[in-house]
Amino acid sequence: MLVALQHIRAARERIADKIERTPCVLSQSLSEHAGHPIHLKLEHHQTTGAFKLRGASNAIAALSREEKSRGVVAASTGNHGRALAHAAKLEGIRAVICMSKLVPENKLDAIRRLGADIRIVGNSQDDAQQEVDRLVAEEGLVMLPPFDHPDIIAGQGTLGLELMEQVPDAAAVLVPLSGGGLAAGVAAAVKGVSPDTKVIGISMARGAAMKASLDAGRPVQVEELPTLADSLGGGIGLDNQLTFAMCRGLLDDVILLAEDEIAAGIRHAYEQEREIVEGAGAVGIGALLAGKVKANGSTVLILSGRNIDMSLHRRIVCGEIPSFAERAA
Numbered sequence: 058m059l060v061a062l063q064h065i066r067a068a069r070e071r072i073a074d075k076i077e078r079t080p081c082v083l084s085q086s087l088s089e090h091a092g093h094p095i096h097l098k099l100e101h102h103q104t105t106g107a108f109k110l111r112g113a114s115n116a117i118a119a120l121s122r123e124e125k126s127r128g129v130v131a132a133s134t135g136n137h138g139r140a141l142a143h144a145a146k147l148e149g150i151r152a153v154i155c156m157s158k159l160v161p162e163n164k165l166d167a168i169r170r171l172g173a174d175i176r177i178v179g180n181s182q183d184d185a186q187q188e189v190d191r192l193v194a195e196e197g198l199v200m201l202p203p204f205d206h207p208d209i210i211a212g213q214g215t216l217g218l219e220l221m222e223q224v225p226d227a228a229a230v231l232v233p234l235s236g237g238g239l240a241a242g243v244a245a246a247v248k249g250v251s252p253d254t255k256v257i258g259i260s261m262a263r264g265a266a267m268k269a270s271l272d273a274g275r276p277v278q279v280e281e282l283p284t285l286a287d288s289l290g291g292g293i294g295l296d297n298q299l300t301f302a303m304c305r306g307l308l309d310d311v312i313l314l315a316e317d318e319i320a321a322g323i324r325h326a327y328e329q330e331r332e333i334v335e336g337a338g339a340v341g342i343g344a345l346l347a348g349k350v351k352a353n354g355s356t357v358l359i360l361s362g363r364n365i366d367m368s369l370h371r372r373i374v375c376g377e378i379p380s381f382a383e384r385a386a
């Protein structure tokens with residue numbers, strides 16, 4: 058495989074003192090519901106609120122001294138941007154995060170507070186990416202993309218090594234799926250130590266680029282639509298190098314969820330597990346509750362992030378949402 062167990066083990070050593078080893082707990086209510094032990098990997102408690110710090114820390118640590126002196130750049134305003142800003146600050150190197158004028162103030166603030174240099178350009182993600190390309194060409198910054206990079210994938214894969222130590226008899230692992238860095242890394246780790254364990258990717262039905270690409274047999278573009286699982290939005294890149302092939306080779310299945318099923322996952326996490334998770338982090342719970350994944354032994358759900366707008370969270374928990382999403386659909 059493209060990123061193998063040995064790369065993930067090396068990543069683990071490299072980032073051991075930079076990330077948290079997050080707990081994995083048994084869910085009483087989901088275990089009763091499923092009739093099998095259901096474990097929650099509480100990765101939303103990771104520093105910066107999502108697993109992305111694993112990949113970002115590993116990719117930065119793997120840079121040469123000369124590359125570190127040039128600094129890193131990315132166009133992500135979400136969890137990857139946050140993670141990169143945090144990891145760069147720890148390493149004492151420069152991070153530039155490019156974003157469009159449309160990015161909300163709270164997201165901008167979160168990244169600025171981490172000490173990153175912010176460039177606001179244009180009105181779209183494409184404009185922001187053009188600024189990234191310019192900074193790479195003219196100022197020599199090193200671009201670290203959110204998923205399609207061997208050191209990012211290996212870093213995310215450390216989550217798979219960890220959860221297999223915490224639940225050695227796992228029959229299946231449910232992984233939130235967007236660009237596939239997390240799923241590719243986790244699947245390589247899990248199957249590397251336990252070849253019979255199933256790894257299942259979960260995306261939202263609204264704009265599932267990896268699922269559409271796997272069905273087409275090549276990377277394809279899909280329309281990006283608003284979704285409660287906003288961290289799962291975006292394409293996989295038409296010139297995808299690694300994650301498409303790895304997901305095709307390693308994932309046993311990919312499941313798609315409707316917006317109300319994602320909302321049910323967020324609500325369950327809050328009311329039954331006392332955990333605040335964002336939409337992307339709740340899709341494993343949502344899939345189980347909707348009966349779209351049937352447990353067949355010990356099952357691990359990865360709660361991948363918690364960076365949700367709290368007024369949105371409140372409305373979901375109160376049951377006000379997803380009525381807006383249903384109207385939009």
Ligand SMILES: *Cc1c(COP(=O)(O)O)cnc(C)c1O
Nearest residue numbers: 136235236237238239337361362
């Ligand atoms: C980025 C992200 C994902 C998806 O990860 P990919 O590597 O893009 O598939 C899932 N959950 C959260 C919270 C994320 O930030």
